[in-house]
Amino acid sequence: MALSPLLFLLVSLLLTQTPADAATCSDCFTQSRAAYYSNSDEKGTDAGACGFGSFGATINGGDVSAASDLYRDGVGCGACYQVRCMNSNYCSDNGVTVVITDQGSSDRTDFILSKRAFSRMAQTTDSAASLLALGVVDVQYRRYPSKNITIKIDENSNYPHYLAFVLWYQQGKKDITAVHLCETKNYACKLLDRSHGAVWTTVTPPSGPLSIRMLLSDSEDGEETWMVPTNDIPEDWKAGDEYDSGIQVD
Numbered sequence: 001m002a003l004s005p006l007l008f009l010l011v012s013l014l015l016t017q018t019p020a021d022a023a024t025c026s027d028c029f030t031q032s033r034a035a036y037y038s039n040s041d042e043k044g045t046d047a048g049a050c051g052f053g054s055f056g057a058t059i060n061g062g063d064v065s066a067a068s069d070l071y072r073d074g075v076g077c078g079a080c081y082q083v084r085c086m087n088s089n090y091c092s093d094n095g096v097t098v099v100i101t102d103q104g105s106s107d108r109t110d111f112i113l114s115k116r117a118f119s120r121m122a123q124t125t126d127s128a129a130s131l132l133a134l135g136v137v138d139v140q141y142r143r144y145p146s147k148n149i150t151i152k153i154d155e156n157s158n159y160p161h162y163l164a165f166v167l168w169y170q171q172g173k174k175d176i177t178a179v180h181l182c183e184t185k186n187y188a189c190k191l192l193d194r195s196h197g198a199v200w201t202t203v204t205p206p207s208g209p210l211s212i213r214m215l216l217s218d219s220e221d222g223e224e225t226w227m228v229p230t231n232d233i234p235e236d237w238k239a240g241d242e243y244d245s246g247i248q249v250d
């Protein structure tokens, strides 16, 4: 469905690129529990519910996690969390930063970390072994901004007929709840479908460089803001490529 130029102008007027400052609080951790995928590879799974495919195993160096409530029907996919465990004998102060790539829960946990990420909450290799032996540990977590939102063109995309991508490193407190794909020349836009997890898709995407618009929703105060990345998807986008959006979300 293409928006007329006039309607687009109206939409543009509603766009704002100044999300409210996220408080830089050090005491905004939430208490929870975390386990790890005992039967997994060192890194993440390539069959995660978020639809990240084989990238789900390697994103963020393999420091990934399945989430239970935080998965939120796929809205939580790609979000970063700082997770630190609480046992002062074993655990480091900073813990580990993970990206949500899957859905899952185990024994009242919010996170099932990759084995690698779970080990990285520890102070040393020895304490990592002790942590792994515990299986499930008390943790604190908070949303963690670290990287620019990255547009990863899905492996199943087929230039120029079918475009699917995932948005990595959506962070801060807000969620991406809708995405428009726009031509940069005529500004005709299409509302994309969220097919599963964090995968946004469209058949017959517009041609030329493409600009996306993301609707950011704050689940706490209900505020919604359209945001436009600095960088476009290039005209000759390719399956498997990654494009830095140039922006972060608080």
Ligand SMILES: *[C@@H]1O[C@H](CO)[C@@H](O)[C@H](O)[C@H]1NC(C)=O
Pocket: 146, 147, 148, 230, 244, 245, 246, 247
């Ligand atoms: C994020 O994007 C900005 C441009 O908006 C760029 O200068 C910066 O290097 C990017 N940061 C990272 C970590 O890639």
